Amino acid sequence: MTDVAPLSRNARIYIAGHRGLVGSALWRRLSDRGFENLVGRPSAELDLRDARATAEFFDRTRPQVVIAAAALVGGIAANAARPTEFISDNVRIQVNLLDSAVSWGVERFLFFGSSCIYPKFADQPIREDSLLTGQLEESNQSYAVAKLAGVAHVQAIRRQHRLPYITVMPTNLYGPGDNFDLESGHFLPTMIRRFHQAVRDGASEVTCWGTGRPRRELMHVDDLAEACHFLLDCYDDYRPINVGIGRDMTIGEVADLVAATVGYRGKILWDPSKPDGTPQKLLDVHRLADLGWSAKIPLEEGIRTTYEWYREHGEARPE
Template sequence: MEKYSKIFVAGHRGLVGAAIVRCLKEGGWSNLILRTHANLDLTDPSQVEELFSIEMPDYVFLAAAKVGGIHANNAYPVDFLVDNLSIQLNVISSAYKYNVKRLMFLGSSCIYPKHCPQPMNEEHLLTGSLEPTNEPYAVAKIAGIKMCEAFNRQYETDYISVMPTNLYGPNDNFDLHNSHVLPALIRKFHEAKVRGDKKVLIWGTGKPRREFLHVDDMADACVYLMNKEGYTDMVNIGVGEDVSIAELAEIVANIVGFEGCLEYDTEKPDGTPQKLLDVSRLSSQGWRAQISLKDGIQQTYKWFLENQGDIRGQNI
């Protein structure tokens, strides 16, 4: 990407989009096209086409999506399927119509089968049944991947799909009902410490294992891969290491300073037993994560404390 290129970051106020914007600005790319949901509804094809026809972006990062944890996916399956399919169809189709040089579609590690061999590599896609609790979201993301592959095959476009592992960091959603596990734990332990609670209840058994990547590392990988013109293979983005939810909870409790005990609500669903990405394809391209889990959680908790009044989910 040339420094003067026009770059559209769809979803720039979300966890991933905001990190991509930070990374681009730090790298000297300043000609950015950014729109809030109030100014651009990505599920509306006419609004999306109007943006592309006026702005004519050179590059697109498709980081916009409806996302959430187990509860949200269970409660709103239609929203997760329809909204994400609409966003992807509108943006990718307009990118082709208005001759975007390169598009990056951000998927999710939940695209892989529930009982996928570990670590999960890119070849495991569509080799088994999905985790039921997030199947609608996963189906939408798989459709986005296949759209990019189809456009590349039929029209010789230059679209790439990247599959991040579980992400966390600044601008995350800290809603106790609709967020992912790590930001929910940060908020839960913080509020328990403030109240002086003696214990904190954790969803599930604590046994499932998850991989966590700081969103600034994710953004760095995205910009790195976007600059590899002509490289269109689907790519996992992660650290290649995982921890159990119980281990994660202990780490977060220690960083937040919660001194009570941890109890587990085994009536709540665990989700997929393990989600660890094979990142050898990414490593072969010369990129590795730099931020350790403990350092990343410390940075995220510091951001949480400094931005509590503006944090998503904080006032629910």
Template sequence: MTGHGDDRDRVSYAPAPLDRDATFYVAGHRGLVGSAIWRRLESAGFGRLLGRSSAELDLTDRDAVLDLFREHRPRYVVVAAAKVGGILANATYPVDFLSENLRIQVNVLDAARAYEVERLLFLGSSCIYPRLAPQPIVEESLLTGHLEPTNDAYAIAKIAGILQVQAVRRQDGLPWISAMPTNLYGPGDNFSPAGSHVLPALIRRYDEAAASRAPSVTNWGTGSPRREFLHSDDMADACLHLLEHYDGPTHVNVGTGTDVTIQEVAATIAGVVGYEGETLWDRTKPDGTPQKLLDVARLRSTGWTASIGLEEGLASTVEWYRSSTRTGSRTAASHVGA
């Protein structure tokens, strides 16, 4: 399903610049990725952007989603809406992550199919790959081994979304594509203690420790796992690039092509926030996947590479976090918004 079914693909489409005057629906436009995509589309001149907050539209409500598409008939769609969370949230609420994400995806993709959306980009996650996939991970590694147990339910939902996109291409001939981002961060991230991913969790922890002058900070695991981090603004730029430069049944990895250990990123964050205390590691807590580095050769072959360095991106994210903390607008949402 990762490219072996090319002979069944019915799409005949030559990627080209999208119509800036067409209606463009961003599902999940208030989340980390969706808000960055919205900003990127605005800067690119798209004048008819469509978005709904979770208070305005529940994407698990099938009839409501169909009504939105019936009323606005978007020509382009990016599916950035999802229920997301870190290791603890995924391990504690696997039913929620599986059920909600499946319903969101099926509703949006079915509605897009019913109203023949011309161009659609479905966003997944690098956790779709086997826990012990050879590094760096190529797109063809999908479904070749066991998933990471701490987020397998979320991964299965995202895998189902990839297959639905491929099935639409085979059955209906619509030029829909999928992209699999690596670990993302940036303005608008979820910094809540219980639901955040590793990088925003570390930013919050070290910033609070710096403010209180705590003698030490304790992080989960050993700090040895290696992770790849991509700024959300780079991800948004890659999304528009793929919509205008790539078509094919195979999903595309989106990342930087380089990784760091959790210990290294923790030290970088400590330096950015000005924390000078000691870092301790709680080895009774899980590490998660030992390494997760994406092979981005397919993406680079289309002419795109990341441009925001990790230290630069962390500095701007810390600045946004501190500003949002002062104004009381820091997000604690699960990014299920429409």
């Protein structure tokens, strides 16, 4: 690990996926901190799966810093329905971004792994050195394999080209701009939508997937954006670094919290015929804490503001 200088406010920073959950939070964070030279392109204008288009974009814009927040993501249902796209699209996106970054002299690159690419039965809390030490969770294997390839790609670039590119391993995320689709979304935003619709329709029961017993760590995406800014300013290490809050709760407890936030007072039923996913995913965040950073947004507050965002923006979308 070597010293890196804090990001210059004049740096040209390309946020790939700047309209998504993570990318939009990073854009807000950096804009609020005085970074005025931010670059973003929607997927309709730039298909990052296209190597030639990606290289031409880098040639035109010449970013100095790249944050790779573009990816195909989704919950258990989406991963099960589209495993081919989850491996193919993600591998192509990250290969094209990393290859173009090296070719066009990008100085700093932040790649996102995920807590879900750790082994299914890793010791808890999960340390960064648990990567590749056991079997993956079957329900998201394609996504995990693609992301593991990206982690290895970053490490290869560091060895061969001596560039200070880094990998961040975020825990489960939520917040404004999340995907609330009942088929493709992650469990927290889909819970918000289910309970909201139950209140709206006067339903007396809501059924959630699985048993409710798995434990999950949940972090607001604005905390992740702050952590990424912090790490780009000071972190230079070949090892991925976990970003989380260091605490978890059962999915059943999360459901109770969402129901209370939304104002739902009916029954919560569980469908054990649906998969639970990994039993527990709690990240060991000691390395990040030792650097001087910790999350700030309490879960109750985060769910409340996310629900407010959904009521203002999400309901306008087709159901």
